Amino acid sequence: MPVGAPLSEVLRAAAPVWVRVHTGQALDRALELQRHESAASNPLRSAVRDVCHGAMRHRALIDALLQRLAARAPEPEIGGLLAVALSQLLDDAYGEHVLVDQAVQAARNQPQMRAAAGFVNAVLRSFLRRREQLLPELLLDDATRLNVPPWWLQRVRHDHPDRWEGVLASAAAEPPLVLRVNCRRGDINGYLALLREQSIAATRVGPSAVRLQRPLPVARIPGFAQGLVSVQDAAAQLAAPWLQPSDADRVLDACAAPGGKTGHLAELSDANIDAVEVDPVRARLVAENLLRLGLEQSRVRVLVADAGDPAAYWDGHPYDRILLDAPCTASGIVRRHPDIPWLRRETDVAQLATNQARLLDAVWPLLAPAGRLLYVVCSVFRQEAHEQADSFLERHPDARAVALPGAPGRWCQLLPTAGADAGHAACLPSDLPTDHDGFFFALLEKKVPSC
Numbered sequence: 325m326p327v328g329a330p331l332s333e334v335l336r337a338a339a340p341v342w343v344r345v346h347t348g349q350a351l352d353r354a355l356e357l358q359r360h361e362s363a364a365s366n367p368l369r370s371a372v373r374d375v376c377h378g379a380m381r382h383r384a385l386i387d388a389l390l391q392r393l394a395a396r397a398p399e400p401e402i403g404g405l406l407a408v409a410l411s412q413l414l415d416d417a418y419g420e421h422v423l424v425d426q427a428v429q430a431a432r433n434q435p436q437m438r439a440a441a442g443f444v445n446a447v448l449r450s451f452l453r454r455r456e457q458l459l460p461e462l463l464l465d466d467a468t469r470l471n472v473p474p475w476w477l478q479r480v481r482h483d484h485p486d487r488w489e490g491v492l493a494s495a496a497a498e499p500p501l502v503l504r505v506n507c508r509r510g511d512i513n514g515y516l517a518l519l520r521e522q523s524i525a526a527t528r529v530g531p532s533a534v535r536l537q538r539p540l541p542v543a544r545i546p547g548f549a550q551g552l553v554s555v556q557d558a559a560a561q562l563a564a565p566w567l568q569p570s571d572a573d574r575v576l577d578a579c580a581a582p583g584g585k586t587g588h589l590a591e592l593s594d595a596n597i598d599a600v601e602v603d604p605v606r607a608r609l610v611a612e613n614l615l616r617l618g619l620e621q622s623r624v625r626v627l628v629a630d631a632g633d634p635a636a637y638w639d640g641h642p643y644d645r646i647l648l649d650a651p652c653t654a655s656g657i658v659r660r661h662p663d664i665p666w667l668r669r670e671t672d673v674a675q676l677a678t679n680q681a682r683l684l685d686a687v688w689p690l691l692a693p694a695g696r697l698l699y700v701v702c703s704v705f706r707q708e709a710h711e712q713a714d715s716f717l718e719r720h721p722d723a724r725a726v727a728l729p730g731a732p733g734r735w736c737q738l739l740p741t742a743g744a745d746a747g748h749a750a751c752l753p754s755d756l757p758t759d760h761d762g763f764f765f766a767l768l769e770k771k772v773p774s775c
């Protein structure tokens with residue numbers, strides 16, 4: 325791993341992030357706090373981010389290793405330092421002895437850790453001596469091997485008996501960086517040519533989707549600041565074209581922030597869009613996104629409201645199209661957020677499903693006859709997906725399912741794919757890449773009442 329900062333500094337700065345995530349904080353938030361608290365240089369920040377993401381991809385194994393290697397539970401900060409050091413050893417990121425020396429150095433450099441430098445040295449050297457015996461033994465446990473809590477493993481296994489292993493294994497790899505070309509500002513061939521001019525290797529992976537061979541920070545993506553492209557996974561790019569608004573339509577984007585799909589809807593048509601978002605801070609991101617994309621704001625209204633309370637935002641004119649990209653467990657995007665399985669509790673799934681049903685029931689009456697609603701979740705759990713859509717149809721006799729291109733059944737569940745599992749998605753429209761996040765889509769049409 326190339327680092328423009330001393331390794332001991334990287335390990336020292338990464339340790340408290342691990343501790344925060346272990347106490348229930350989201351990884352992105354913990355990294356943000358770490359950035360605020362230290363005057364870290366850019367290379368140090370990005371190295372800390374990489375180390376922490378890598379460590380989360382081994383979280384279950386690291387916890388199991390620490391239990392075996394340390395006779396007593398270490399203080400949280402020491403445990404954090406050991407965890408990030410172990411993850412680097414597991415990834416063979418550095419020479420073993422360099423890594424151990426730097427971890428010991430990191431402990432020595434911190435007054436409150438200095439006394440534990442010998443302990444850090446002993447635990448890491450013990451790992452190096454025993455790894456050949458310990459790793460195969462610990463990895464016999466599926467939850468440890470696939471890096472999820474046992475309840476998560478059981479649920480994925482139950483929901484996808486033929487695919488559970490691939491779904492979970494897909495989270496082990498770094499996800500691809502996929503861009504959506506803004507068709508208002510250019511076309512995909514022109515953008516690929518721009519990338520070639522700047523010697524950035526990329527491939528077309530969808531009608532408007534470009535995958536960079538190596539991820540780049542957004543600030544270095546050509547044309548990003550000018551609104552030529554947005555960062556959006558290939559599966560997420562299916563939503564707006566599947567909803568297909570026409571220029572004259574009124575569209576409700578019911579859970580809009582940060583505005584990835586709002587932007588796509590506004591790129592594809594001149595429809596009037598109400599983008600509703602309950603969180604005022606996140607709602608600002610929708611407006612910023614539209615501004616960056618150069619999309620006419622007069623036809624997109626960003627409204628801060630609970631989509632489940634139409635009285636707070638609806639003017640009484642029916643919508644022709646509704647996108648409900650509902651809050652969910654995010655179990656389909658673990659490869660982007662490896663901390664997700666550890667932040668959720670099993671009871672969250674039912675609670676989220678109840679809220680999704682509430683939102684569906686609340687926005688359905690706002691849809692015009694013959695209008696269409698696309699329900700989307702980035703989840704692989706059936707309770708938020710098939711079961712949610714099936715029970716909606718049972719509750720609403722005026723709704724019918726509309727087949728989605730390439731989907732074998734009524735609904736479309738795309739399971740996350742990567743590495744060895746790529747190419748086995750449950751439904752693959754012809755122009756969809758084989759490497760994408762996990763998403764569920766249900767397209768519903770309101771029947772026209774007969775007189």
Ligand SMILES: C[S@@+](CC[C@H](N)C(=O)[O-])C[C@H]1O[C@@H](n2cnc3c(N)ncnc32)[C@H](O)[C@@H]1O
Binds near residue numbers: 585629631632652
């Ligand atoms: C899955 S994200 C939406 C992603 C977005 N559609 C995109 O493509 O960028 C769900 C969003 O819904 C918002 N949300 C949650 N509950 C809501 C509610 N009751 N009404 C409106 N927005 C809500 C969350 O704050 C979050 O920003």
